[in-house]
Amino acid sequence: MCKVMKVHRSGYYQWLNQPISDREKENQKLLTHIKDAYKESNGVYGSRNIHKDLKELGIHVNKKRVARLMSEAKLYGVGTYKRKPYSRAGAVHKAHPNYVKRCFIVDKPNDTWVSDITYIRTKEGWIYLATVLDLYSRKIIGWATGHRQTTPLI
Structure with missing residues (x-):
């Protein structure tokens, strides 16, 4: 597979075994808080309400980051019926x-x-x-x- 992708084997294994970055560790920790808030709302809250909950807990993070992490984790809020x-x-x-x-x-x-x-x-x-x-x-x-x-x- 490395020959087809024109990549050295050592480079592939180095990429495969690289340590988790600080940002990714922070995202994983933040995602646990997001999942807790989502579960607490019975799966109703979207990214805006989750962001408000995190802010009340003293966790200051961008709304777009919360939305991205929720989207990656397939956590979607319930839309209102108009x-x-x-x-x-x-x-x-x-x-x-x-x-x-x-x-x-x-x-x-x-x-x-x-x-x-x-x-x-x-x-x-x-x-x-x-x-x-x-x-x-x-x-x-x-x-x-x-x-x-x-x-x-x-």
């Missing part, structure tokens, strides 16, 4: 009147309440969080969660 759930297709939604009319300055408590619905993705599916906020104090008056966007939730 599509938000919709209500029934073809359902007619009644538009409610806008009483606030974008005037968010309030003089007394419990004069104006506003609400919002937030979609939260979990492993089991979507959860809906409905909140009611007092504009004067900016405090949450009430909240509810549910698996469906139904009237009792809102």
Whole structure:
């Protein structure tokens, strides 16, 4: 094989038996920390979150290096699911009147309440969080969660 590659046998064996470099030793040590953080996240975290975890541990390393080491070790984070759930297709939604009319300055408590619905993705599916906020104090008056966007939730 050395003749085909036009390499001396002594050069091949010297290359084969060369000691591991300091950089490679450091990469191996760093990879153990990366694998621990990856395992701790149940295989969800990508290179950005792993980098944050390492930074919290006091290990300062470049994001690209973490990404390269993870790629070489075939450790991939779980991407987010972009599509938000919709209500029934073809359902007619009644538009409610806008009483606030974008005037968010309030003089007394419990004069104006506003609400919002937030979609939260979990492993089991979507959860809906409905909140009611007092504009004067900016405090949450009430909240509810549910698996469906139904009237009792809102």
